[in-house]
Amino acid sequence: MSTNNAAPKKLSIKDNYAMLTRGLGWDTTYQPMDKVFPYDKFEGIKVHDWDKWEDPFRLTMDAYWKYQGEKERKLYAIIDAFQQNNGQFNVTDPRYINALKLFLTGVSPLEYAAHRGFALAGRNFRGAGARIACQMQAIDELRHAQTQVHTISHYNKFFNGFHDFKYMHDRVWYLSVPKSYFEDAMSAGPFEFVTAISFSFEYVLTNLLFMPFMSGAAFNGDMATVTFGFSAQSDESRHMTLGLEVVKFLLEQDPDNVPIIQKWVDKWFWRGYRLLTLVAMMMDYMLPKRIMSWQEAWETYFEKNGGALFHDLERYGIRMPRYHDVAMKEKDRISHEAWGIFYNYTHAAALHTWIPSDDEMKWLGEKYPNTFDKLYRPRLEYWREQQQAGNRFYNNTLPMLCQLCQIPMAFTEPDDPTKICYRESDYLGNKYHFCSDGCKDIFDNEPEKYVQAWLPVHQIYQGNCFEKDADPTAADFNPLAEVMRYYHINVGEDGHEFEDSPDRKNWLRWTGKPSHGGEKTPETGHAEKAT
Amino acid sequence: MADSVFIAFQTNEDSRPIIEAIEADNPHAVINAFPAMVKIDAIGRLVIKRESIEARIGRDFDLRELQLNLISLSGNIDETDDEFILEWKA
Numbered sequence: 207m208s209t210n211n212a213a214p215k216k217l218s219i220k221d222n223y224a225m226l227t228r229g230l231g232w233d234t235t236y237q238p239m240d241k242v243f244p245y246d247k248f249e250g251i252k253v254h255d256w257d258k259w260e261d262p263f264r265l266t267m268d269a270y271w272k273y274q275g276e277k278e279r280k281l282y283a284i285i286d287a288f289q290q291n292n293g294q295f296n297v298t299d300p301r302y303i304n305a306l307k308l309f310l311t312g313v314s315p316l317e318y319a320a321h322r323g324f325a326l327a328g329r330n331f332r333g334a335g336a337r338i339a340c341q342m343q344a345i346d347e348l349r350h351a352q353t354q355v356h357t358i359s360h361y362n363k364f365f366n367g368f369h370d371f372k373y374m375h376d377r378v379w380y381l382s383v384p385k386s387y388f389e390d391a392m393s394a395g396p397f398e399f400v401t402a403i404s405f406s407f408e409y410v411l412t413n414l415l416f417m418p419f420m421s422g423a424a425f426n427g428d429m430a431t432v433t434f435g436f437s438a439q440s441d442e443s444r445h446m447t448l449g450l451e452v453v454k455f456l457l458e459q460d461p462d463n464v465p466i467i468q469k470w471v472d473k474w475f476w477r478g479y480r481l482l483t484l485v486a487m488m489m490d491y492m493l494p495k496r497i498m499s500w501q502e503a504w505e506t507y508f509e510k511n512g513g514a515l516f517h518d519l520e521r522y523g524i525r526m527p528r529y530h531d532v533a534m535k536e537k538d539r540i541s542h543e544a545w546g547i548f549y550n551y552t553h554a555a556a557l558h559t560w561i562p563s564d565d566e567m568k569w570l571g572e573k574y575p576n577t578f579d580k581l582y583r584p585r586l587e588y589w590r591e592q593q594q595a596g597n598r599f600y601n602n603t604l605p606m607l608c609q610l611c612q613i614p615m616a617f618t619e620p621d622d623p624t625k626i627c628y629r630e631s632d633y634l635g636n637k638y639h640f641c642s643d644g645c646k647d648i649f650d651n652e653p654e655k656y657v658q659a660w661l662p663v664h665q666i667y668q669g670n671c672f673e674k675d676a677d678p679t680a681a682d683f684n685p686l687a688e689v690m691r692y693y694h695i696n697v698g699e700d701g702h703e704f705e706d707s708p709d710r711k712n713w714l715r716w717t718g719k720p721s722h723g724g725e726k727t728p729e730t731g732h733a734e735k736a737t
Numbered sequence: 738m739a740d741s742v743f744i745a746f747q748t749n750e751d752s753r754p755i756i757e758a759i760e761a762d763n764p765h766a767v768i769n770a771f772p773a774m775v776k777i778d779a780i781g782r783l784v785i786k787r788e789s790i791e792a793r794i795g796r797d798f799d800l801r802e803l804q805l806n807l808i809s810l811s812g813n814i815d816e817t818d819d820e821f822i823l824e825w826k827a
Binding site: 220264269417420425436446447450518 | 740741742743745747771772773774776799801802804805806807808809810811812813814815816817818825826827
């Protein structure tokens with residue numbers, strides 16, 4: 207510390223960052239470094255010089271707290287205003303809330319998981335620069351979880367399906383898709399974790415989640431979601447940058463790292479892409495006012511931006527992730543296939559589904575000229591016909607799940623959209639089933655990990671998804687109703703057809719506005735407007 | 738042809754002078770307005786200059802303030818006290 211009274215010269219951000227990440231780190235002497243950092247070698251990654259680590263944002267702790275504090279003030283001012291002005295009734299129509307249910311129950315718990323994951327990864331890196339980046343991200347992720355829980359809390363006062371999101375995340379079938387994805391990453395080593403989450407998810411794929419969805423939320427009048435989304439996304443830019451820096455740093459440290467990183471990039475691209483099926487469905491079917499189709503988003507954010515990224519990484523010997531060509535073939539199908547699954551099983555979900563209106567089908571036909579009118583419109587029209595005749599279809603048998611991504615096996619062959627894709631592997635005398643070559647490859651590479659997967663359908667059949675007082679031997683035992691009780695899903699409120707839902711009836715009663723966003727489709731069903 | 742980098746900001750009064758500065762300093766950049774979001778694409782390289790922003794807002798500006806309204810970006814970053822650069826090196 208300087209003892210004279212002259213103001214010290216202000217450091218440049220580069221010097222400031224260097225002091226923080228180099229000057230404050232030290233090598234332990236009472237215990238060997240390998241004992242203090244026991245988990246940064248077993249994955250085979252070789253790091254020779256942690257000082258080569260550079261965070262291009264060069265964010266120091268004082269600046270971090272200052273800017274994060276400012277973000278929080280802005281965010282909560284808007285959330286307060288949203289609540290005070292009953293902003294939930296200004297969304298385009300109540301169907302939109304179901305996109306939010308999926309996001310807030312599927313993704314928000316992942317924010318908390320990311321908080322834990324980065325705290326753990328940060329502890330396990332011996333480079334101070336990497337530790338600080340992980341520390342900031344761990345705090346960011348906790349902030350995201352908190353802001354999203356505030357939003358859940360507000361929407362929960364008016365709409366069904368939000369009441370027990372944390373409990374449901376650990377049990378409900380479609381929530382096991384995001385949950386198992388993140389737990390796969392958290393139970394890997396620290397280098398695989400950051401390659402999975404920071405690079406493959408945040409850098410390569412997260413734009414597909416946040417940018418179209420948050421812009422879509424804005425377009426649909428949901429300021430609370432836009433606000434937490436964009437506030438989270440402003441941190442995301444830093445996280446993405448961490449992802450790219452991690453990968454470049456590891457690739458530059460040792461040529462032996464290249465094949466390991468490539469394998470992780472292949473794996474986590476596919477894992478993330480399958481997870482984004484839920485987003486694809488949300489964009490094409492659940493936003494009453496749409497901004498772009500899933501296919502357009504995929505072309506912009508993966509094929510174009512992701513293509514540029516992998517082009518840049520070629521100089522390190524990294525190529526495009528395996529099966530990106532399959533993702534390209536599927537881009538005009540997955541949202542429709544996923545909506546079909548949710549339409550079938552919506553009575554076992556905490557969100558509603560519906561048949562798109564004529565206007566919406568016209569839009570889908572225009573956005574998907576090669577597939578929609580031919581493959582998916584006839585099915586939707588048949589379901590609508592049945593529904594109007596009083597036979598709304600609910601599937602009462604349980605679907606086969608992919609052992610890896612845990613999504614019901616409804617995806618089709620890469621080269622034949624009319625044929626369901628089945629793959630299988632044998633391991634220790636048992637057969638395991640997969641939705642794709644991508645998922646099968648990941649299993650085959652680490653079967654001892656994925657045989658332990660907690661698959662919701664298997665668990666139901668094994669009798670593990672009933673409350674303690676349920677009696678499967680009783681004459682009137684209703685297994686599906688019992689599973690719903692175990693899920694804390696209130697039958698008749700949380701799931702099933704939107705047209706018959708209390709959400710819709712309440713909306714009509716409270717707002718007097720149409721439940722189809724002012725489109726021409728007439729109000730049908732037995733909901734009545736209150737006088 | 739080189740690949741594009743991009744940067745996206747929330748649409749608001751804080752972002753407006755930043756976007757104007759980017760537009761002035763990067764004639765090749767393409768500005769795309771989306772609901773609540775402005776996305777700027779630029780082939781090869783994009784530079785954000787502290788001085789250009791300061792000239793528009795009439796006060797000192799720390800480039801790290803960009804993070805307040807930043808939504809996303811793509812490209813390798815190089816940030817100094819004076820410039821924030823995004824570029825592909827391939």
